[in-house]
């Protein structure tokens with residue numbers, strides 16, 4: 001089975017570039033140049049040096065002994081939370097700004113949900129001295145306030161988006177509109193494996209450093225490059241794409257993607273795209289999305305701003321359909337519970353997004369001999385308000 | 400031959416096309432607006448099929464789309480409203496919108512129903528010309544529907560030629576790369592672009608859209624193309640809670656004397 005993107009930008013029937021003519025020149029330029037630039041020695045030299053000295057890679061692979069004991073298996077955490085800015089998002093933002101520079105662009109735009117991608121974009125823009133405009137839904141501005149403050153301190157302009165549910169989908173619409181209106185000087189650093197070709201492939205390649213490191217780290221720690229299971233949360237699917245990347249052809253490795261079920265799959269307040277959606281077009285890509293019977297995109301819901309998105313990267317639609325990746329989902333409450341569990345067992349406060357991946361630990365019948373890797377995609381500082389509410393709620397003294 | 404071909408055969412200058420969002424301001428205004436536009440001398444109409452996430456549109460069309468959807472508009476409802484429209488309206492009619500609702504409806508069924516109701520052309524800005532050519536061209540031809548493509552000041556000449564080759568009625572020329580409703584600049588900055596396109600001697604006529612909102616901008620556009628398309632300005636003009644008929648005739652007269 002082939003999981004690679006085709007020449008025309010498709011994964012099976014998914015992907016492509018369903019964009020209005022206004023975006024065609026920019027997308028064409030990117031499509032024609034991204035592989036050449038990414039694969040050039042001079043680009044790789046700059047990228048690798050910055051991944052090491054600026055991002056802090058490789059991120060550690062940590063054996064979580066008490067968590068392992070709790071679940072009766074061997075659990076490793078890939079510590080993307082320890083990357084600079086606190087999530088995997090910087091791997092991508094850094095690679096893309098180096099690309100943008102080589103394309104002669106001077107102005108950067110980005111969308112953000114949890115604010116982690118916005119912070120990553122603002123960070124690399126500060127480093128390059130480039131103008132940075134980040135679109136963020138008003139709902140997310142309110143629930144991820146620390147990241148808004150960080151972006152502003154980094155010198156980015158944060159533009160509140162008020163359409164739809166005022167979340168990631170709406171911020172992405174607005175970033176695309178900005179790009180349409182600035183066809184010449186602007187580069188759009190998209191934050192996940194979504195959008196028109198070549199973005200999904202570009203972002204997956206830049207995130208693939210996660211599984212590249214993982215293979216080597218596992219070999220050193222266990223004597224085997226391949227674990228039995230890899231678990232990752234999926235919003236658009238970039239941290240999952242990154243940690244699955246070098247294992248896609250290794251069929252013995254079970255790849256598990258966890259979507260946000262919000263208040264439950266049986267409610268309308270969910271962001272479980274694969275479970276609740278069907279194929280269509282969102283943000284220029286043919287993929288699964290949540291839509292009503294008339295083909296209108298429905299508003300998603302999740303407590304986690306980074307997973308609160310009605311679409312999913314086209315590669316994941318294909319990985320789902322081919323059965324290569326198994327899709328599970330975790331509710332708000334399951335994610336909160338798992339976040340607190342990790343914190344109390346291992347002394348690590350995870351991002352709410354990553355907590356969805358942790359929640360899947362109780363859903364899979366692992367053996368004690370299994371090696372299980374969880375992509376800990378980000379740290380939870382930004383989510384302290386939600387965690388504090390949850391703790392107050394669950395740990396109030398019995399009356 | 401559809402009505403678009405007949406129109407462009409008969410008339411090569413000062414063509415006025417008006418875009419509006421179906422289901423706005425009120426759900427059942429569609430056929431009334433079409434009749435009024437025709438009575439006021441408009442040459443063709445583009446009926447916007449509202450979408451939840453119109454990413455090439457500015458605030459005015461975003462808002463009209465949202466109101467239309469809240470009013471209950473959908474392709475099924477629109478097609479019901481348009482049944483019998485050909486007893487009242489004879490100008491060419493175009494359906495314009497985003498691809499997802501059309502795919503969801505089923506593209507062949509969509510084209511077949513559009514044809515049956517007397518629609519002449521389709522504009523789906525997010526359907527790539529390459530995919531149209533490979534997968535849908537023969538279906539459009541089967542149902543005598545013209546597919547209309549966009550070009551912008553950034554579209555390279557070889558692509559414009561290719562689009563001209565795929566077109567069969569007219570080409571929608573954007574005055575500038577922008578979302579709808581932009582007031583970015585006057586047309587002066589684009590004179591070179593317009594001149595250049597004219598010098599290419601394309602096989603199909605052009606209508607200029609984006610930024611046409613007054614008699615001056617309409618007349619300026621008509622100096623370079625067969626005519627122009629008004630969208631956002633028209634939607635703004637019918638947004639007041641007053642006599643719809645009066646708003647339409649005042650607006651059309653403010654753009655072009657009959």
Ligand SMILES: Cc1ncc(COP(=O)(O)O)c(C=O)c1O
Nearest residue numbers: 116235236237238239306377378
């Ligand atoms: C820490 C973290 N993990 C995961 C995600 C979800 O994105 P993706 O599915 O692209 O990895 C986000 C998005 O904001 C995030 O901040």
